[in-house]
Amino acid sequence: MENISELKQRLNAVTQTRQITNAMYLLATSRMKHSMQNIDYNLSYMRKLRFAIRDIVSKTKHNALSDPFIELTEGGKALFFVITSDKGLCGGYNTAVVNMAMQKMEEYPETVLYSLGLKGTELFAAQGMTPDDNWYGASQKPSLHLARQIGGQIVDLYDDCTVSEVYIVYTEYVTSTLQRPVCKRILPLLRRDFDDVDYHPQNDTRLIYEPDPEQVYNEMVPQYITGLVYDILMQSAASENAARMNAMQSATRNADEMIAKLQEKIHAARQLAITNEITEIAAATSAEGAV
Amino acid sequence: MSTFLLEVITPEKQFYNGDAEEIICETETGQLAVLREHAPMIASLVVGELRIKAEGAWKSAYVEGGFMETERDHVTVFSEFCEWSDEIDEAKALAEKEKALHNIKHSANIKEHREHEISLARSMARLKIKNHKYNG
Incomplete structure (x- = not known):
């Protein structure tokens, strides 16, 4: 039988851990709710933006736009932008994203790797890979400012032909219990990317472009990319918090089980000790009586 | 005066959603005024001012580029950042x-x-x- 004071010490430790995991669970829940609101709004913005781009694409003949965005050039370098968290304790959230990124990167002879999130950089380093650029301290607070920085950098790299394809690997938020890693092509934008837009043109009138189609399009695409990156950053943050929420919820549940077991053991040990004492006293009394 | 539905949206928030009588925005080639029944148009905006006339009064806002889409009775301005002149x-x-x-x-x-x-x-x-x- 175990020592009572040792058991009590362990009970204390588990109770304290449970308090921490429970607090982290509550924190992750409130953060997740916060990012959900932003996601909802941004989704309606993106829907309208996609609609407008679809409108332009369908009202413009194929060769009228000699834009650099809408064609796929093969054989160039591919940029992979991998979004993970800065902190751990969120279950398999980071490993799932990194595994997916490594799998996809094998398909390309030459890749450039950008890592957002400390954990991603660590996991890549464990595989002997060094990201070409790292971004830290942003995974919990996705801002539009950051999205514009990232979007701008991506478009610049694409513009000066350093890379010919850009992918973002992130965790898509489906529900609070389901998040899945996704590899999304950001550039080049293809016409078919807009095929799924629910689009019913009311009339076939020609659009007027001010000043001209190309310039409008060149303004629109970077803005679309920024919106997309912002959406992805927020989804990642929501997924991270959901993953942490689930991890902390099960940790709290495990702690509860351990506490119950330890308490049982303590009771058993105490009862055993009392029984022993009574037996000893009884034995001593009968021994005295015998004298 | 006849009005049209004006939406000014950014990735973070809906900046304006309501009826307007006229708007004036800035494009590469100069200022552009839009009234109801404007022909379908897509205009690229520069960093500058967006003036909105609603219920007879003009309001002024700062718009950080973007573009504007007009239909007969519906105008949408997409911009990454907007703020009212009194918020500057x-x-x-x-x-x-x-x-x-x-x-x-x-x-x-x-x-x-x-x-x-x-x-x-x-x-x-x-x-x-x-x-x-x-x-x-």
């Missing part, structure tokens, strides 16, 4: 302008130079909108 922080804009002016002289390459030029344009547009007085 004048001291901050002034400081940004000074900083950009300083940086332009000391930029190491064309790319940096361009970035500083953009931030100069943004701060100057803010100041202009903030200090603009309209006669009715």
